[in-house]
Amino acid sequence: xxRIGDARKWLxxxxxxxxxxxxxxAGLVAGGVWAFLVIADVVSEGGHGQTDARILRAMRETDDxxxxxxxxxxxxxxxDVTALGGQTVLTLLVGSVLGYLVIAxxxxxAILILIATVGGALLSTALKGLYSRPRPDVVPHLAYxxxxxxxxxxxxxxxxxxxxxxxxxARLVEGRWTKLYFVGVAxxxxxxxxxxxxxxxxxxxxxxxxxxxxEITSLNATMRLRSLRQPDAWEGVWTPTxxxxxx
Numbered sequence: 001x002x003r004i005g006d007a008r009k010w011l012x013x014x015x016x017x018x019x020x021x022x023x024x025x026a027g028l029v030a031g032g033v034w035a036f037l038v039i040a041d042v043v044s045e046g047g048h049g050q051t052d053a054r055i056l057r058a059m060r061e062t063d064d065x066x067x068x069x070x071x072x073x074x075x076x077x078x079x080d081v082t083a084l085g086g087q088t089v090l091t092l093l094v095g096s097v098l099g100y101l102v103i104a105x106x107x108x109x110a111i112l113i114l115i116a117t118v119g120g121a122l123l124s125t126a127l128k129g130l131y132s133r134p135r136p137d138v139v140p141h142l143a144y145x146x147x148x149x150x151x152x153x154x155x156x157x158x159x160x161x162x163x164x165x166x167x168x169x170a171r172l173v174e175g176r177w178t179k180l181y182f183v184g185v186a187x188x189x190x191x192x193x194x195x196x197x198x199x200x201x202x203x204x205x206x207x208x209x210x211x212x213x214x215e216i217t218s219l220n221a222t223m224r225l226r227s228l229r230q231p232d233a234w235e236g237v238w239t240p241t242x243x244x245x246x247x
Contacts, residue, residue: 085154155211
């Protein structure tokens, strides 16, 4: 049993070596880029239509497409959840976190969050202008929108903000399950925001999928490159100052 335990420890240490993580991260970035290009190609060729339309109609009453399926409170909950990915909420959240990080002199972490957030916003705007996909006209919109549809800006920005903060919070704790909890909550929020955009009829499912893929890919690349240049960028963030022992 001791040999098995030693082999397991060696395998775990080898897996988490920096060079292997870089390779895995690079593979994820390449896979994410490929997935986005596939979705974008399908959208450009118009192959999305029937599937996207079918999903949007499935979320409305059969006798009245103006009404979403479910009770009245679910529609209001959808608007509340979608606001979590809106510019107002995300700006307040990111601004508050940046303020703390600056005060705590965690400048590298602040720069990482700022680059990821601003970069995500610029990327969303650029991609929307590039593809110029109109908003869904299959069902009436249940939320106010003005920009193009592809990719979903709410999905992109909620992914970058919540996943970045989830990774930051995971740095504060030692337990594996606690780390997974923070990351899991971040992933759940990202999924809920994206799903709410489809439920409200303001985005096609492919818009949300492309938004999540593109931003997770760029976020992964940003964090990996930043950690290579500044390995301790996250070290000590929100970590209580240890008191020196008087003994």
